[in-house]
Amino acid sequence: MDILPELLAYGQDLVSKAGYAERVTFCAGEVSRLPFVDRSFDWAWSADCIGYPLGDLAPLLAELQRVVKPGGSLLLLAWSSQQLLPGHPLLEARLNATCSAYIPYLAGVNPDLHFLRAAHSFREAGLEGVTVQTFVGDVQAPLNSEQRTALVSLFNMLWGQPQPGVSSEDWQAYQHLCTPGSANLSWTS
Numbered sequence: 461m462d463i464l465p466e467l468l469a470y471g472q473d474l475v476s477k478a479g480y481a482e483r484v485t486f487c488a489g490e491v492s493r494l495p496f497v498d499r500s501f502d503w504a505w506s507a508d509c510i511g512y513p514l515g516d517l518a519p520l521l522a523e524l525q526r527v528v529k530p531g532g533s534l535l536l537l538a539w540s541s542q543q544l545l546p547g548h549p550l551l552e553a554r555l556n557a558t559c560s561a562y563i564p565y566l567a568g569v570n571p572d573l574h575f576l577r578a579a580h581s582f583r584e585a586g587l588e589g590v591t592v593q594t595f596v597g598d599v600q601a602p603l604n605s606e607q608r609t610a611l612v613s614l615f616n617m618l619w620g621q622p623q624p625g626v627s628s629e630d631w632q633a634y635q636h637l638c639t640p641g642s643a644n645l646s647w648t649s
Protein backbone atom coordinates (compact mmCIF):
# COMPACT_ATOMS: atom_id res chain seq x y z
CA MET A 461 0.00 0.00 0.00
CA ASP A 462 1.16 3.52 -0.73
CA ILE A 463 -0.42 6.93 -1.02
CA LEU A 464 1.27 7.69 -4.37
CA PRO A 465 -0.09 6.12 -7.60
CA GLU A 466 3.36 6.44 -9.22
CA LEU A 467 4.97 4.37 -6.48
CA LEU A 468 2.25 1.72 -6.78
CA ALA A 469 2.71 1.51 -10.55
CA TYR A 470 6.46 1.14 -10.07
CA GLY A 471 5.95 -1.64 -7.50
CA GLN A 472 3.43 -3.43 -9.69
CA ASP A 473 5.90 -3.40 -12.56
CA LEU A 474 8.69 -4.83 -10.37
CA VAL A 475 6.47 -7.57 -8.98
CA SER A 476 5.19 -8.50 -12.38
CA LYS A 477 8.73 -8.73 -13.84
CA ALA A 478 9.71 -10.94 -10.90
CA GLY A 479 6.79 -13.28 -11.67
CA TYR A 480 4.83 -12.63 -8.45
CA ALA A 481 1.87 -10.72 -9.91
CA GLU A 482 -0.57 -13.46 -8.84
CA ARG A 483 0.63 -13.40 -5.25
CA VAL A 484 0.92 -9.68 -4.48
CA THR A 485 -1.94 -7.17 -4.28
CA PHE A 486 -1.45 -3.41 -4.32
CA CYS A 487 -3.80 -0.74 -3.06
CA ALA A 488 -3.76 3.02 -2.69
CA GLY A 489 -4.30 4.33 0.79
CA GLU A 490 -3.29 6.44 3.74
CA VAL A 491 -1.28 4.61 6.36
CA SER A 492 -3.08 6.27 9.25
CA ARG A 493 -6.47 4.99 7.97
CA LEU A 494 -5.83 1.49 6.63
CA PRO A 495 -8.61 0.34 4.31
CA PHE A 496 -8.93 -3.05 6.03
CA VAL A 497 -11.25 -4.43 8.67
CA ASP A 498 -9.97 -5.33 12.14
CA ARG A 499 -7.85 -8.48 12.48
CA SER A 500 -7.39 -8.97 8.74
CA PHE A 501 -3.77 -10.15 8.69
CA ASP A 502 -1.27 -12.42 10.41
CA TRP A 503 1.38 -9.71 10.14
CA ALA A 504 1.95 -6.22 8.77
CA TRP A 505 5.14 -4.50 7.78
CA SER A 506 6.18 -1.07 6.61
CA ALA A 507 9.27 -0.28 4.55
CA ASP A 508 10.48 3.30 4.84
CA CYS A 509 6.99 4.71 5.30
CA ILE A 510 6.03 4.62 8.99
CA GLY A 511 8.72 6.52 10.85
CA TYR A 512 9.74 8.34 7.68
CA PRO A 513 9.52 11.24 8.15
CA LEU A 514 9.67 11.40 11.92
CA GLY A 515 6.45 11.71 13.84
CA ASP A 516 4.44 10.26 16.64
CA LEU A 517 4.39 6.50 16.07
CA ALA A 518 1.68 5.73 18.62
CA PRO A 519 -1.41 6.31 16.41
CA LEU A 520 0.22 4.53 13.48
CA LEU A 521 1.14 1.52 15.59
CA ALA A 522 -2.42 1.43 16.93
CA GLU A 523 -3.75 1.38 13.36
CA LEU A 524 -1.38 -1.46 12.40
CA GLN A 525 -2.37 -3.36 15.55
CA ARG A 526 -6.01 -2.97 14.63
CA VAL A 527 -5.64 -4.83 11.32
CA VAL A 528 -3.37 -7.62 12.66
CA LYS A 529 -4.76 -10.68 14.43
CA PRO A 530 -3.90 -11.17 18.12
CA GLY A 531 -0.55 -12.96 18.34
CA GLY A 532 0.51 -11.57 14.94
CA SER A 533 3.59 -9.50 14.16
CA LEU A 534 4.38 -5.90 13.24
CA LEU A 535 7.63 -5.06 11.46
CA LEU A 536 8.92 -1.59 10.66
CA LEU A 537 11.93 -0.95 8.46
CA ALA A 538 13.34 2.56 8.13
CA TRP A 539 16.43 4.23 6.79
CA SER A 540 18.40 5.62 9.69
CA SER A 541 21.71 7.06 8.52
CA GLN A 542 24.48 6.83 6.00
CA GLN A 543 28.14 7.69 5.62
CA LEU A 544 28.85 9.04 2.18
CA LEU A 545 32.10 10.93 2.76
CA PRO A 546 34.32 8.40 4.55
CA GLY A 547 37.37 10.07 6.03
CA HIS A 548 35.51 13.40 6.31
CA PRO A 549 33.10 12.91 9.22
CA LEU A 550 33.12 16.55 10.35
CA LEU A 551 32.43 17.87 6.85
CA GLU A 552 29.63 15.32 6.40
CA ALA A 553 28.11 16.24 9.80
CA ARG A 554 28.15 19.96 8.88
CA LEU A 555 26.59 19.30 5.47
CA ASN A 556 23.87 17.21 7.14
CA ALA A 557 23.25 19.89 9.77
CA THR A 558 22.32 22.36 7.02
CA CYS A 559 20.57 19.91 4.66
CA SER A 560 17.13 21.02 3.52
CA ALA A 561 16.09 17.39 3.03
CA TYR A 562 16.41 16.88 6.80
CA ILE A 563 15.80 20.18 8.52
CA PRO A 564 12.01 20.46 7.96
CA TYR A 565 11.62 17.03 9.55
CA LEU A 566 14.17 17.38 12.34
CA ALA A 567 14.06 20.98 13.55
CA GLY A 568 12.10 21.19 16.78
CA VAL A 569 11.18 17.49 16.80
CA ASN A 570 11.34 15.76 20.17
CA PRO A 571 14.43 13.48 20.02
CA ASP A 572 12.34 10.73 21.66
CA LEU A 573 10.46 10.49 18.36
CA HIS A 574 13.57 9.61 16.39
CA PHE A 575 13.03 6.30 14.64
CA LEU A 576 16.13 4.76 16.19
CA ARG A 577 14.42 5.27 19.57
CA ALA A 578 11.15 3.78 18.39
CA ALA A 579 11.28 0.59 20.48
CA HIS A 580 9.73 2.35 23.46
CA SER A 581 6.67 3.22 21.34
CA PHE A 582 6.17 -0.48 20.63
CA ARG A 583 6.39 -1.32 24.32
CA GLU A 584 4.06 1.55 25.28
CA ALA A 585 1.57 0.22 22.70
CA GLY A 586 1.50 -3.01 24.73
CA LEU A 587 3.32 -5.09 22.12
CA GLU A 588 5.35 -8.01 23.38
CA GLY A 589 8.69 -9.46 22.26
CA VAL A 590 9.97 -6.16 20.85
CA THR A 591 13.34 -6.53 19.11
CA VAL A 592 15.49 -4.10 17.14
CA GLN A 593 17.95 -5.03 14.42
CA THR A 594 20.34 -2.93 12.36
CA PHE A 595 21.03 -3.75 8.72
CA VAL A 596 24.12 -2.25 7.16
CA GLY A 597 24.88 -2.01 3.46
CA ASP A 598 28.37 -1.29 2.19
CA VAL A 599 29.39 -0.39 -1.34
CA GLN A 600 32.89 0.11 -2.66
CA ALA A 601 34.21 1.20 -6.05
CA PRO A 602 34.02 0.05 -8.76
CA LEU A 603 30.24 0.58 -8.60
CA ASN A 604 27.79 -1.16 -10.87
CA SER A 605 25.32 1.06 -12.72
CA GLU A 606 22.46 0.50 -10.21
CA GLN A 607 24.69 1.40 -7.27
CA ARG A 608 25.97 4.41 -9.12
CA THR A 609 22.45 5.64 -9.94
CA ALA A 610 21.33 5.11 -6.33
CA LEU A 611 24.32 6.95 -4.89
CA VAL A 612 24.12 9.85 -7.34
CA SER A 613 20.41 10.22 -6.45
CA LEU A 614 21.25 10.23 -2.76
CA PHE A 615 23.99 12.83 -3.16
CA ASN A 616 21.64 15.00 -5.23
CA MET A 617 18.81 14.64 -2.75
CA LEU A 618 21.00 15.53 0.23
CA TRP A 619 23.49 18.02 -1.08
CA GLY A 620 22.58 18.73 -4.71
CA GLN A 621 22.44 22.47 -4.15
CA PRO A 622 24.41 24.67 -1.74
CA GLN A 623 22.24 24.78 1.39
CA PRO A 624 21.46 27.92 3.34
CA GLY A 625 23.74 27.78 6.36
CA VAL A 626 26.59 25.80 4.83
CA SER A 627 29.84 27.79 4.84
CA SER A 628 31.55 28.56 1.54
CA GLU A 629 34.65 26.67 2.81
CA ASP A 630 32.57 23.54 3.44
CA TRP A 631 30.81 23.84 0.12
CA GLN A 632 34.13 24.20 -1.69
CA ALA A 633 35.54 21.23 0.21
CA TYR A 634 32.51 19.14 -0.76
CA GLN A 635 32.79 20.17 -4.41
CA HIS A 636 36.48 19.41 -4.26
CA LEU A 637 35.75 15.88 -3.08
CA CYS A 638 32.73 15.06 -5.18
CA THR A 639 32.80 16.91 -8.48
CA PRO A 640 34.16 14.56 -11.16
CA GLY A 641 37.66 15.54 -12.19
CA SER A 642 38.35 17.68 -9.12
CA ALA A 643 39.57 14.96 -6.75
CA ASN A 644 42.70 15.87 -4.87
CA LEU A 645 43.74 13.12 -2.54
CA SER A 646 46.12 15.35 -0.61
CA TRP A 647 43.22 17.54 0.58
CA THR A 648 42.21 17.11 4.23
CA SER A 649 39.38 18.61 6.28
Ligand SMILES: C[S@@+](CC[C@H](N)C(=O)[O-])C[C@H]1O[C@@H](n2cnc3c(N)ncnc32)[C@H](O)[C@@H]1O
Nearest residue numbers: 461462463464467489490491492507508509512
Ligand atom coordinates in the same frame (compact mmCIF):
# COMPACT_ATOMS: atom_id res chain seq x y z
C1 LIG B 1 11.03 6.24 1.11
S1 LIG B 1 9.57 5.80 0.22
C2 LIG B 1 9.56 4.05 0.41
C3 LIG B 1 8.79 3.39 -0.69
C4 LIG B 1 8.68 1.86 -0.59
N1 LIG B 1 7.91 1.46 0.60
C5 LIG B 1 10.03 1.19 -0.59
O1 LIG B 1 10.44 0.64 0.44
O2 LIG B 1 10.73 1.25 -1.62
C6 LIG B 1 8.33 6.40 1.32
C7 LIG B 1 6.93 6.10 0.77
O3 LIG B 1 5.97 6.40 1.77
C8 LIG B 1 4.80 6.84 1.10
N2 LIG B 1 3.97 7.55 2.07
C9 LIG B 1 4.31 8.68 2.73
N3 LIG B 1 3.32 9.04 3.56
C10 LIG B 1 2.35 8.10 3.43
C11 LIG B 1 1.06 7.93 4.03
N4 LIG B 1 0.63 8.80 4.92
N5 LIG B 1 0.32 6.87 3.66
C12 LIG B 1 0.80 5.97 2.76
N6 LIG B 1 2.01 6.08 2.15
C13 LIG B 1 2.77 7.14 2.47
C14 LIG B 1 5.36 7.74 -0.01
O4 LIG B 1 4.41 7.92 -1.05
C15 LIG B 1 6.59 6.97 -0.45
O5 LIG B 1 6.33 6.11 -1.54
